[in-house]
Amino acid sequence: MKFLLNIDKVFQELLLQEDTDKDKKITKDDNGPKKFVLVDETTNQQEAIVGTYHLSNLLQELAQLKDTNSGMGEVDLSRIQENPVQRISRKIKDDYWEELTRTIDKKGLTQIIEDEKTSSDVATLYVSAKDKQGVTYFQELEKQLPNFKVEILPENYSVEYVETLNEKPGILALALEQKIYSLQGVPFVVPGGRFNEMYGWDSYFIGVGLLIDNQLNKAIAIAENFKYQIIHYGKILNANRSYYLTRTQPPLYSSLLIEIAKKKIPSLDWLRSHLETVILEYNTVWMVQGNRLTPTGLNRYKADGIGMPFEVEPGHFDDVLELYAKKYNLPIREFEKQYLQRTLVDAELDVYFVHDRSMRESGHDTTNRLINTCANLNSVDVNSFLYKYEKDVAYLIATYFGNSFQVDGLAHTSEEWEQKALFRKDKINELCWNEKASMYFDYDFVNHEQFPFEAATTFFPLWAGLCDENQAKKLVEVALPQFVKTGGITGSTKASIANAPEEAPQRQWDYPFGWAPHQMLLWEGLINYNYLDKAQEMVYRWLWLITKNAVDYNGTIPEKFDLEISSHKVFAEYGNVGTEFDYIAKEGFGWVNASYQYGLQILNAELKEKLGELISPDDIF
Numbered sequence: 001m002k003f004l005l006n007i008d009k010v011f012q013e014l015l016l017q018e019d020t021d022k023d024k025k026i027t028k029d030d031n032g033p034k035k036f037v038l039v040d041e042t043t044n045q046q047e048a049i050v051g052t053y054h055l056s057n058l059l060q061e062l063a064q065l066k067d068t069n070s071g072m073g074e075v076d077l078s079r080i081q082e083n084p085v086q087r088i089s090r091k092i093k094d095d096y097w098e099e100l101t102r103t104i105d106k107k108g109l110t111q112i113i114e115d116e117k118t119s120s121d122v123a124t125l126y127v128s129a130k131d132k133q134g135v136t137y138f139q140e141l142e143k144q145l146p147n148f149k150v151e152i153l154p155e156n157y158s159v160e161y162v163e164t165l166n167e168k169p170g171i172l173a174l175a176l177e178q179k180i181y182s183l184q185g186v187p188f189v190v191p192g193g194r195f196n197e198m199y200g201w202d203s204y205f206i207g208v209g210l211l212i213d214n215q216l217n218k219a220i221a222i223a224e225n226f227k228y229q230i231i232h233y234g235k236i237l238n239a240n241r242s243y244y245l246t247r248t249q250p251p252l253y254s255s256l257l258i259e260i261a262k263k264k265i266p267s268l269d270w271l272r273s274h275l276e277t278v279i280l281e282y283n284t285v286w287m288v289q290g291n292r293l294t295p296t297g298l299n300r301y302k303a304d305g306i307g308m309p310f311e312v313e314p315g316h317f318d319d320v321l322e323l324y325a326k327k328y329n330l331p332i333r334e335f336e337k338q339y340l341q342r343t344l345v346d347a348e349l350d351v352y353f354v355h356d357r358s359m360r361e362s363g364h365d366t367t368n369r370l371i372n373t374c375a376n377l378n379s380v381d382v383n384s385f386l387y388k389y390e391k392d393v394a395y396l397i398a399t400y401f402g403n404s405f406q407v408d409g410l411a412h413t414s415e416e417w418e419q420k421a422l423f424r425k426d427k428i429n430e431l432c433w434n435e436k437a438s439m440y441f442d443y444d445f446v447n448h449e450q451f452p453f454e455a456a457t458t459f460f461p462l463w464a465g466l467c468d469e470n471q472a473k474k475l476v477e478v479a480l481p482q483f484v485k486t487g488g489i490t491g492s493t494k495a496s497i498a499n500a501p502e503e504a505p506q507r508q509w510d511y512p513f514g515w516a517p518h519q520m521l522l523w524e525g526l527i528n529y530n531y532l533d534k535a536q537e538m539v540y541r542w543l544w545l546i547t548k549n550a551v552d553y554n555g556t557i558p559e560k561f562d563l564e565i566s567s568h569k570v571f572a573e574y575g576n577v578g579t580e581f582d583y584i585a586k587e588g589f590g591w592v593n594a595s596y597q598y599g600l601q602i603l604n605a606e607l608k609e610k611l612g613e614l615i616s617p618d619d620i621f
Contacts, residue, residue, distance in 0.1 A: 002074040004041045011062045018055050024582040025554035026056040038075070047077060054080050056554040057087070063583035083612045084551050085543075089600055091555075092593045093213040099587040100192055100206075101218065103185030104174050106141055112171055113148070116194055124149045124170030126242050128232035134173050137183050157245070159304045165242040166310045172240040174198065175228035186228070187221045191559070191590035193577035197239040198225060200249025201363045202590050205517055207256050209594025212601055216263050223260060226253050227277045235285045238303075238361060243311055246304035247361045248285055251385045254278050254392035261396070268400065275396055276407050282389055296445045297427050298378035299386055303357035307340055307350075313574065319505060324349055363517075366573065367491065367509035368500050369442065369453040377442040377451060383428050384460035390421035391465070425466045433467075438474035440467075454493040455510075456483060456518040462525025472529040480534075485563035486618055487545030488514045488538065489522060506572035512564035513572065514545070516595035523602060539599040540607050541617045546596055548614055553579075557588035557596075 018032035019025065026032075036055060038047045049058050057080045065073040079087075102108055104125070113123035127134045129152050142150045151170070154161070175186040188198040189206045203226070207219040229236050236253060238244040257274055265271045287293050292302045308317060318332060324346055325335035338344035352372050359370040362381065370377070394417035397405045405412045431443040434450060439458040441450040458479055461467045467475065483489040492510040500507075509515065519542045526535035545561055549568045558568040558578035570576040578589040600608065610620065 001047075001077045003038050003045070003047065003077065004072060004074055005038065005062075006041060007062055007065050007069060007071065007073045010038070011059075011066055014055070014059055014062065018059075026052060026059050027554050028052045028552040041072065049080060053084065053551045057082065060555060060584040084547050084614070085600070085608060085612045088547060088550055088555075088557070088596060092209070092588060092597060095586065096557075096588040096593050097189060097210060097213065097215060097218070100189045100590060100593075101187050102190055102196070102198075103187050104171065105137075105176065105183065105185035106144070108185055109141070109145070109148070112196065120168065122147050122149050124151055124168050124242075125173055126151050126153050126165070126170050127173040128153050129155050130232050131173065133183070134176055137176060138173060153245075159246055159306055162242070162245045163306045165245075169242050169310065171197065172233065172237065172242060172245070174225045174240055177224075186224045187218060188225050189218060189222070189590060191577070192587045193559075193580070193589070195239075195577060195590075197241055198222075198237075199239045200236045201252055201517070204252035204256050205520060205591035205594045207594075208259055208520070209591075209597045211259055211263055212594075212597045216260070219256070219260055219263075220266060223253070223256055223274055226256070227274055230277050230281045230285075236281065241311070243309070247357060248303070249361060250363050250381065251281070251286060251389055253281060254389045254396075255385075257396070258392050261400075265400075271396070271400055272405075275393065275401075275405065278389070278393060279407050279412065282386075282393070286386060286389075292382075294378060294445045296378055296431060296443065297423065298383050298431065298443065298445070300375060300377055300379065300445075301358040301361040301382055302375050303354075303361040305353070305357045307342070308353055309357055309360060316573075319503065320349075320352065364457075364491075364509045366507045367455070368497055368504075368507050369451070369455050369457075369492065369510070371507075373444070373451065376444050376446040378431060378445055379442045379457065380428070380432050380440045380455075381457040381460050383424060383432070384457075384464040384466065387421055387424045387428065387461075387466050388464045390417050390424060393417045394421065421466075428461065428466060429471075433471060438478035440475075454479075454482065454496040456489055456491050456515075456522070459489075459518075459522045459525055462529060463521040464525075465528050469529070472531075476526070476529075476531050476534060484538075484541070485512070485514070485566075486541065486616065487561060487563050487566045488519050488542040490514055490563050491518060508560065508570070508572045508574070512562055513570065514542070514561045514563040516542075516560075516591040520591075520595050520598055523599070527602070535602060536604060536607060537617070537621045539602045540611065540620065543596060543599045543603065543611055544614070544617050546592065547611060551614065554583075555585040556581075557585060557592050559589045559592065 014036055017036060018030055020030045020032050034051055036049045038049060049055055061075050061079050102112055104112055125138055127138050127150060135152060138150045142148055176183045177186050190196050191199055191202045203222045207222045210219045226236050233245060235248040238247040238249050286299055292299050294300055321332055321336055325332040328335055355372045355374045358374040359365055362370060364370060394414040397403060397412060398414035403414050432440045434441050439454060440461055441452050444451045459475060462472060462475060482493045490511045491513050494511045497510050523535050523539055545566055549556055556568055556579055558576045560570055560576060561568055562570050568576055568579055
């Protein structure tokens with residue numbers, strides 16, 4: 001049934017009555033009567049809209065109509081009364097992915113360069129000198145657009161050169177493709193909010209969601225931009241901004257190719273070119289001894305750079321800088337200034353920031369697991385990802401290329417890559433598995449000991465398939481209960497943060513916070529080892545958390561959650577992206593959107609029904 005309404009009038013009346021805290025949303029925190037009567041302008045038929053969820057849906061539908069029409073318009077009651085699970089999933093598929101899609105070209109450039117991270121009056125785009133087509137295209141665009149500057153990156157650059165770019169930070173160009181009438185940017189999907197660029201490991205999880213929602217071309221486009229970054233910037237970037245040029249992210253390129261291959265590869269030549277690039281990345285980014293490859297034969301995160309990471313908010317490092325300011329008897333801001341200008345150099349602090357940049361390369365920024373130690377660790381996460389790389393390459397060579405794959409005149413076989421994987425599997429289990437704790441711990445190769453921090457990364461070997469049945473059983477039966485809360489698994493156990501200094505800031509990747517990638521990798525790992533009932537439970541917990549918060553808070557889908565209180569209200573470090581909007585959430589958050597769609601694929605019909613009724617996991621499991 002549809003109601004003809006005076007959109008602007010009803011919109012204002014609804015807000016006046018129900019948005020009592022004036023935050024331009026209708027949530028469970030508002031103290032209105034929670035009942036609003038609609039009256040059809042033609043028939044005078046009435047319908048009472050009752051409860052936070054239905055009222056917030058009405059507000060969202062009115063806001064959407066108001067964007068195009070402030071006069072008369074029809075509101076569909078079925079949208080207001082929609083099952084919350086169906087509503088969230090529909091909006092992710094039909095609205096959010098498109099809202100999060102970007103291109104770097106004439107049409108899409110403004111959306112990229114005019115964001116909160118661009119403080120200069122003139123927006124700068126950096127283009128690799130190797131990208132001749134891109135240089136020509138963007139230099140022509142520079143002539144057409146005001147306040148837009150194109151800078152050419154040399155083919156080879158030092159960390160010192162990258163540091164000079166901090167004086168004029170900018171976006172890094174991505175791939176272009178020839179369409180019928182013009183060149184266009186190859187699309188990519190951003191996480192959302194202030195994360196308005198292409199992020200490395202976010203893009204894999206987003207790709208999983210896109211493939212579930214039958215958006216194969218966008219997932220393929222992510223792979224194209226991965227390939228472009230490796231060829232033109234030497235690595236898959238943390239994100240495509242100038243200050244990330246020396247930093248990669250967790251290696252998930254091969255996993256994206258596997259997911260695309262499950263649907264449909266564009267052609268064998270397409271797959272060949274991407275497999276060549278995966279092998280190039282593996283050899284030149286990850287397997288260089290002394291850089292990200294360590295004497296143990298396992299890998300670490302190791303980002304290059306000088307001084308403090310550029311992207312952090314003012315004051316982020318004050319708890320660290322304060323100690324060194326006292327050491328030099330300087331006010332903290334004066335010390336910071338001198339350190340940034342390198343007129344004052346402190347070797348110990350330089351090492352701290354090597355670890356800090358490496359932690360950011362891991363995607364886990366920040367966690368007590370990696371603070372001031374990351375570059376010394378054969379971490380469970382990166383080695384699980386690289387084991388999966390080796391298994392994926394072996395599979396692709398055997399399945400699509402007759403067990404022989406030529407790269408620069410060198411023949412690769414699946415057996416060779418299986419051997420690489422076997423070596424890594426044995427090493428991870430030798431150095432990182434802790435039988436007593438029934439967990440995997442990062443291995444400190446400098447001090448030759450495990451670093452016993454209990455993190456959700458302990459479950460990544462389940463996802464990669466590198467543990468045996470006995471280890472899997474212990475991970476599920478002994479380790480997992482220590483992480484489980486009502487709404488999913490936390491980034492670490494509570495016990496692991498007990499020894500953190502009292503004055504230290506809360507770390508967003510530790511207890512009590514929960515993140516989509518941890519949940520998604522856990523679910524797949526449980527399925528890999530046939531813990532199907534446990535997978536159903538863990539999916540339900542996380543989807544309930546997302547659904548409950550969206551129902552109670554005007555459709556909010558945030559970056560992360562506080563699992564201790566089952567809430568999106570997170571104030572650690574950077575707050576919570578995806579919670580700041582007026583009237584209607586238009587994009588959700590990339591990997592949380594993906595986790596919802598992926599979880600619904602796994603969840604059985606009975607649990608989906610209970611999810612729609614918002615039955616608490618604690619009443620089911």
